[in-house]
Amino acid sequence: MRIVSADTGGALLDENYNPIGLIATVAVLVERPYKTAKLSIAKYSNPFKYDLSGRMALKDETFLALKLAKKVKPDVIHLDSTLGGIEIRKLDDSTIDALRISDRGKAIWHELSKDLQPLAKRFWEETGIEILAIGKESVAVRIAEIYAGIYSVKWGIEYAMKEGFVRIGLPRYMTVEISKGKILGKSLDPKEGGLYGEVGMEDKEFEWEIYPNPIARTFMVFEAKS
Amino acid sequence: MRIVSADTGGALLDENYNPIGLIATVAVLVERPYKTAKLSIAKYSNPFKYDLSGRMALKDETFLALKLAKKVKPDVIHLDSTLGGIEIRKLDDSTIDALRISDRGKAIWHELSKDLQPLAKRFWEETGIEILAIGKESVAVRIAEIYAGIYSVKWGIEYAMKEGFVRIGLPRYMTVEISKGKILGKSLDPKEGGLYGEVGMEDKEFEWEIYPNPIARTFMVFEAKS
């Protein structure tokens, strides 16, 4: 099974470890044995202008996943919304009302589906590829999340080279290591069976450190200074 | 404390990683230090004829646990139903209605208790051994689950020798290793403190692989081909 999925993650943090805004949306192509990505593409946000209360992430993720899917023609697309794997093209208002999710979740999906449902329907008609709301059940979504952390670190290093310092909150229970010419990201949850990712970068001179976020257990903080 | 417990697990999977049916019910005897089984017995189902919507598993598990318990005379029997450790012999209709579980759970237990309550009562009167609905709190139930994965793999290897190929979904966060003459199963959750199991088998010529189930995060897939 060849899966394209997408996720958004990595947050610029202030000195009290509170998020200022999210950094990277990433789409990945995941193939057997489903432990890392074969391909990845990233789109950066401006974390200083990010609306953390908004619902932009899932739309951005869908657009980026479609961009990658058009190129690599996967069997299926996995989005980071845990609706039991339902096809997005089937999410009309009565179907959303029948979902076993919170009222708030329904309100969000009534809004989101206005754009995403016709988009998914058209994409499916043209290509036969389904877009599923599978969320945390999907290993591919988790791999996209790990890559979002890696690309956020890549962005952070560039930022620190210019501004002197950066503090980034990584996605849940993952860590990164930096060695000559690449950033390696790894799940800290052995139950996931060894998920990881790797992205290349130019060699630079900087110091970095990774440690637990004191106010968000199981989340790590990455800091770099030039 | 000497505990007998039982569990059902290991699923034959189709090419989209959806379960066709469950494979093995296993009863184990667990003794201090509670990391593996001292004894195990297995009963195989026909996964092609398995009713996944049914409630057969818990009955099968109870019967198999009793079979082992009659032989080894444990201090207690643990079943895989998380009702806070209540004694099955006490599960009459009014007690079930008073449980803090879902209405669906109550309906299932009203049905199950018709058979299991008198059985547990008689067994307790004859032997003094209680049968507890302790479920996921019990390390012994988890060890039974790991053994269900191991026996499913054993079944799968036999199947692949005859049919050429098998794909099995293991119980939650466990993996297996195969080396000369035995199948070793291990929990992937270090929080559990190192639970594992081991079952012997005849030496055979086959290839095998284990990797994350892409649509069921923290579950591994075992494949073998002859």
Place this chain on the structure above:
Amino acid sequence: MRIVSADTGGALLDENYNPIGLIATVAVLVERPYKTAKLSIAKYSNPFKYDLSGRMALKDETFLALKLAKKVKPDVIHLDSTLGGIEIRKLDDSTIDALRISDRGKAIWHELSKDLQPLAKRFWEETGIEILAIGKESVAVRIAEIYAGIYSVKWGIEYAMKEGFVRIGLPRYMTVEISKGKILGKSLDPKEGGLYGEVGMEDKEFEWEIYPNPIARTFMVFEAKS
């Protein structure tokens, strides 16, 4: 960020692994990189006289945290109650009623806040240090929990030297190792990023063992005999 936090844990267990009473309340000072404590102080309870149904733990923890905070002047105090990080000094009756917690939780906090709210208000007025109900989100609270396990083991070894034997249930997914002159406690959850603690003790002659609690999955049992 310099954080003082406190927690209570470690339970004396009977021969069926049921808790008799809790053993140690511990306050810790946690500083960057937030993986262990810089300082720790402990207050022992008498587990044989412990009211497990009571709500004493949080009060004891607050008093001990304040004792340490007066000495080390942290930036903030973290308590083990998961109310989203709200300041204790703001917990008046109408604020408690507006919390999104269970009715039982509200009743407990209506009672607790009578003492703790004025105490927190006064401490904040005098020092500017906030006391937050952050609970399981806080790495510092988890480190306090690990130290509560370590101090319980220290208490247990003393007890076993006098009484011959002790059986202690450690806080969730942690283990201990004892080597010359010290007790090392470690989180068993790698998602937490390597949390640990260490407490010195006099050299003694005894045997010890650690193994999974059979009726409380992911909890370990420590036993010592002289």
